[in-house]
Amino acid sequence: MIKDIPLPAIGDFTDVPVVEILVAPGDTIAENDSILVLESDKATLDVPSPVSGIVREVLVSLGAKVSAGAIILRIETETVAAPPPAADADHSPLVVIGAGPGGYTAAFRAADLGREVTLIDPRATLGGVCLNVGCIPSKSLLHIAKVIDEAEAARDHGLGFAAPEIDLGKIRAFKDGVVGRLTSGLEGLARRRKVRVIRGTARFTGPNRLSIDTEAGPQSLGFDQAIIAVGSEPVRLPFLPEDPRIIDSTGSLALAEVPTRMLVIGGGIIGLEMAQIYHALGAGIEIVEATGQIIPGADKDVVAPLTRRLREKGIVIHTDTRVTAVTAGARLEARFTGPKGDFSDSYDRILVAVGRRPNGDRIGAEQAGIAVSPQGFLAVDTQMRTSQPHIFAIGDVVGQPMLAHKATHEAKVAAEAACGETVAFEAACIPSVAYTDPEIAWVGLTEAQAKQDGIRVGKASFPWMASGRALSMGRGEGLTKLLFDPDSGRVLGGAITGANAGDLIAEVALAIEMRADAHDIALTIHPHPTLSETVAFAAEAHLGTLTDL
Numbered sequence: 001m002i003k004d005i006p007l008p009a010i011g012d013f014t015d016v017p018v019v020e021i022l023v024a025p026g027d028t029i030a031e032n033d034s035i036l037v038l039e040s041d042k043a044t045l046d047v048p049s050p051v052s053g054i055v056r057e058v059l060v061s062l063g064a065k066v067s068a069g070a071i072i073l074r075i076e077t078e079t080v081a082a083p084p085p086a087a088d089a090d091h092s093p094l095v096v097i098g099a100g101p102g103g104y105t106a107a108f109r110a111a112d113l114g115r116e117v118t119l120i121d122p123r124a125t126l127g128g129v130c131l132n133v134g135c136i137p138s139k140s141l142l143h144i145a146k147v148i149d150e151a152e153a154a155r156d157h158g159l160g161f162a163a164p165e166i167d168l169g170k171i172r173a174f175k176d177g178v179v180g181r182l183t184s185g186l187e188g189l190a191r192r193r194k195v196r197v198i199r200g201t202a203r204f205t206g207p208n209r210l211s212i213d214t215e216a217g218p219q220s221l222g223f224d225q226a227i228i229a230v231g232s233e234p235v236r237l238p239f240l241p242e243d244p245r246i247i248d249s250t251g252s253l254a255l256a257e258v259p260t261r262m263l264v265i266g267g268g269i270i271g272l273e274m275a276q277i278y279h280a281l282g283a284g285i286e287i288v289e290a291t292g293q294i295i296p297g298a299d300k301d302v303v304a305p306l307t308r309r310l311r312e313k314g315i316v317i318h319t320d321t322r323v324t325a326v327t328a329g330a331r332l333e334a335r336f337t338g339p340k341g342d343f344s345d346s347y348d349r350i351l352v353a354v355g356r357r358p359n360g361d362r363i364g365a366e367q368a369g370i371a372v373s374p375q376g377f378l379a380v381d382t383q384m385r386t387s388q389p390h391i392f393a394i395g396d397v398v399g400q401p402m403l404a405h406k407a408t409h410e411a412k413v414a415a416e417a418a419c420g421e422t423v424a425f426e427a428a429c430i431p432s433v434a435y436t437d438p439e440i441a442w443v444g445l446t447e448a449q450a451k452q453d454g455i456r457v458g459k460a461s462f463p464w465m466a467s468g469r470a471l472s473m474g475r476g477e478g479l480t481k482l483l484f485d486p487d488s489g490r491v492l493g494g495a496i497t498g499a500n501a502g503d504l505i506a507e508v509a510l511a512i513e514m515r516a517d518a519h520d521i522a523l524t525i526h527p528h529p530t531l532s533e534t535v536a537f538a539a540e541a542h543l544g545t546l547t548d549l
């Protein structure tokens with residue numbers, strides 16, 4: 001039977017140009033094979049075939065503009081030749097368990113190296129925590145918060161706007177749209193690489209076999225090699241009652257409503273990012289942190305401008321303070337203990353952001369003979385091999401820092417090692433970023449760590465009050481700090497507070513990886529006027545050649 005294939009509705013696009021045609025008359029294609037690539041100003045989209053068959057006619061040309069419903073192909077669906085060789089349903093040479101940034105990167109890299117790969121994840125969309133309920137939705141909402149804050153701050157510079165009209169539904173749609181674009185992009189990348197995707201939750205039943213819980217029931221799958229990338233989930237505080245008003249990061253990203261008063265338990269990166277989002281949208285925010293400062297991993301001087309700004313905005317921060325109990329009544333009554341003694345207060349919502357726990361103890365690892373730590377981490381060597389050499393593990397499940405960019409780098413090492421390449425994960429440093437306002441970013445050695453470990457360091461800071469670019473943005477509160485080996489002059493660490501610190505820290509990470517010293521950075525001509533100059537100025541400050549201060 002000859003069938004006309006219309007362009008499916010894949011996003012809110014009209015008149016999108018065709019930039020690639022992946023099939024020609026006579027080709028045999030399977031359902032979900034990519035047939036066209038479209039490119040809008042927002043995204044590149046793979047168009048999958050809804051049926052299997054033989055292409056009889058391609059009804060669009062390169063550069064043509066198409067909209068949903070346009071007939072793009074004519075396919076003969078009856079005389080289908082055998083589908084392209086699929087992986088044996090009961091066996092896969094390489095399985096990747098978990099499709100977060102670690103898992104999908106490992107799967108795609110192994111497929112690019114010629115391996116037949118099966119990727120398993122229970123979520124409806126690929127991308128794991130990062131794309132679905134982590135990095136990407138939080139950054140989309142932080143963008144909204146930043147626009148609100150900047151519009152407000154512009155009043156001081158002679159540019160007054162009316163109070164923002166907040167349409168939560170549209171904000172959610174914007175965030176979901178960004179997530180949808182990226183996750184559907186991943187589906188396309190998986191299809192193009194012929195990575196077989198199974199929706200389900202996998203458990204080891206032996207060193208070379210998995211049982212997968214799928215919607216259609218349990219499925220058994222044998223494998224030669226496996227890469228575990230099952231990530232982590234939010235830590236729960238056992239004393240908190242079950243109450244829909246007590247939410248974790250996933251609940252807060254759903255943005256069901258903006259409460260009048262919200263308590264954030266945990267002053268780490270996730271808690272602070274969500275606190276700033278909800279505060280910009282109109283919630284009253286209190287943050288309680290058990291240690292002596294917010295963002296405990298970063299140096300105190302770097303965090304100080306953020307603490308100051310949050311307090312100036314009316315956000316209450318309790319440090320060295322713990323929540324000891326919560327009672328759910330008409331409101332949520334929280335009890336605290338801290339330097340001010342015991343006290344209590346009530347809230348409309350409580351966001352719990354006290355860290356994440358690895359999922360290593362939930363996959364039947366013992367059946368495969370893989371060692372799991374009491375915390376749920378899987379131990380790996382520098383090639384990301386577990387105690388079973390044919391089984392690798394990557395990402396949040398193998399240890400701190402639980403960050404997407406660590407997961408993707410480990411993923412490439414694991415995939416390449418599984419394919420027989422001589423590789424190792426030997427990163428000299430892994431940058432951390434809080435996408436707060438101001439952003440806080442640090443990499444390599446911190447001053448606190450140097451002090452604790454008795455490491456001698458040379459330190460140089462450049463205050464952004466002396467940066468023309470920072471001042472012209474009205475943001476002179478920033479700071480760029482570098483730590484050097486006092487003998488060799490090599491960069492050992494760095495930290496930046498201020499706008500775009502997360503982007504700027506990459507230069508310091510490169511300097512550490514390249515074993516660069518203060519001269520290398522200071523003698524590299526940085527464009528003027530930019531925030532990146534502050535890195536060079538800090539290096540000049542160390543060398544005594546700084547003339548901007």
Ligand SMILES: Cc1cc2nc3c(=O)[nH]c(=O)nc-3n(C[C@H](O)[C@H](O)[C@H](O)COP(=O)(O)OP(=O)(O)OC[C@H]3O[C@@H](n4cnc5c(N)ncnc54)[C@H](O)[C@@H]3O)c2cc1C
Pocket residue numbers: 097098099100101102103120121122123127128129130131133134135136138200201202203229230231232249250270359362363394395396397402403404405406407435
């Ligand atoms: C709110 C929030 C914001 C964040 N922001 C950032 C940020 O800005 N930058 C950054 O670097 N990091 C950020 N992170 C952390 C980042 O999301 C994680 O470090 C990253 O997602 C880890 O990747 P992963 O591949 O190890 O695991 P995950 O992304 O956790 O993916 C694991 C996947 O495995 C699946 N899975 C679990 N068990 C099984 C099983 N038994 N069988 C099959 N599949 C299974 C899960 O469904 C999940 O999809 C954020 C996290 C949160 C919660």
